[in-house]
Amino acid sequence: MTALQDLNARLAQKPAARLEVKNLCVAYGTFRGPFNAIDNVSFTVEPGTTLGLVGESGCGKSTVVKAIMNLLPEATTVTGDVLLNGKNILGLSDKALQQVRWTQISLITQSAMNSLDPVLCIGDQIVESILAHEKIPYGLAWARAAEMFAVVGLPAARLREFPHQFSGGMRQRAVIAMALSLNAGMLLADEPTTALDPIMQDQIMTRIRGIHEHLRRSMILVTHDIAVVSETCETTAVMYAGKLVESGATADVLQRPRHPYTMGLQNAFPKLPVRGTSRQPLISIPGTVPNLLMPPRGCRFASRCPFAAALCHAEQPELIQSSDGHAVACHFAERAPEFRLAARQAETWRAKEAAI
Numbered sequence: 001m002t003a004l005q006d007l008n009a010r011l012a013q014k015p016a017a018r019l020e021v022k023n024l025c026v027a028y029g030t031f032r033g034p035f036n037a038i039d040n041v042s043f044t045v046e047p048g049t050t051l052g053l054v055g056e057s058g059c060g061k062s063t064v065v066k067a068i069m070n071l072l073p074e075a076t077t078v079t080g081d082v083l084l085n086g087k088n089i090l091g092l093s094d095k096a097l098q099q100v101r102w103t104q105i106s107l108i109t110q111s112a113m114n115s116l117d118p119v120l121c122i123g124d125q126i127v128e129s130i131l132a133h134e135k136i137p138y139g140l141a142w143a144r145a146a147e148m149f150a151v152v153g154l155p156a157a158r159l160r161e162f163p164h165q166f167s168g169g170m171r172q173r174a175v176i177a178m179a180l181s182l183n184a185g186m187l188l189a190d191e192p193t194t195a196l197d198p199i200m201q202d203q204i205m206t207r208i209r210g211i212h213e214h215l216r217r218s219m220i221l222v223t224h225d226i227a228v229v230s231e232t233c234e235t236t237a238v239m240y241a242g243k244l245v246e247s248g249a250t251a252d253v254l255q256r257p258r259h260p261y262t263m264g265l266q267n268a269f270p271k272l273p274v275r276g277t278s279r280q281p282l283i284s285i286p287g288t289v290p291n292l293l294m295p296p297r298g299c300r301f302a303s304r305c306p307f308a309a310a311l312c313h314a315e316q317p318e319l320i321q322s323s324d325g326h327a328v329a330c331h332f333a334e335r336a337p338e339f340r341l342a343a344r345q346a347e348t349w350r351a352k353e354a355a356i
């Protein structure tokens, strides 16, 4: 067996990770006081599965990812637990975290440019992260980097190039190669295609899906795009204004949503027209996300929800899980079938808009 085969075999033995986020709360320190960006969020990613974290811009998806990676600014209060294979990684020292990052948990960020050093060739950057954790010769780490380039569809010769010589899509693939280089059991992909054009977005997502199928790492995929989630993720968690409002198996959450916010999100995304039917118009959710410096007393979605009643404005609904694992935070979850029918009508949302 060659040294590279030996290294590959050793890294391949790493099991996919289990990640459990429990009662996560994050408050950014601002000059106006604490900004409660995340309020009591809990979810689990089972080994080898992908969880899609969806919600409008500003709902707190990236904050969850940064909290897991301990990448939040200093003046931030974080409470709760982030259990990676049963071990709490929240609040670990920088030194302890270095042992975890890249080897056990890797981040693929929104903008590849932020993850890459402009003055080092890309190969050296991947090699550097490998050598920080593996006592192996430089040449062997380079060979591993070349293999990872092949996994993401880049020629090994381009390892010698600098980030500015790569297109946006190639840079994003290079960052994915780096995230895979030590075969971490858990990958966090924070809107990995946002900065790219639609064709490149599609190519990168196809690549990520291929990697998921072949390597079976555990993954959190943060995205605005419900279509991407339905194609890629076994489970889905929907966030609204810093809270988890719905979660469960992707097919359950997206085909039979129980929270009016999830129903509204679906209307706001283009669907492929079914032959013989007319193209469905996009319906946006009226209003805006509430100010979390002063969160509303009741359900955070109540002011935009076409089905809200007095109770919704007065009391926060708890996230309640049914026996099928589908969890929803809505006082009227049992009326979901009726709401789903009404939510497909643009008039339902227009009437709410007129009332705001």
Ligand SMILES: Nc1ncnc2c1ncn2[C@@H]1O[C@H](COP(=O)(O)OP(=O)(O)OP(=O)(O)O)[C@@H](O)[C@H]1O
Pocket (backbone or CB within 6 Å): 028, 029, 030, 035, 037, 055, 056, 057, 058, 059, 060, 061, 062, 063, 064, 073
């Ligand atoms: N450093 C910070 N200080 C104060 N508030 C912040 C800070 N970073 C983010 N926020 C606020 O926290 C909230 C959640 O932001 P976050 O970036 O997590 O949302 P998101 O759902 O990931 O949005 P997007 O999809 O646009 O990335 C937003 O209201 C944002 O303005």
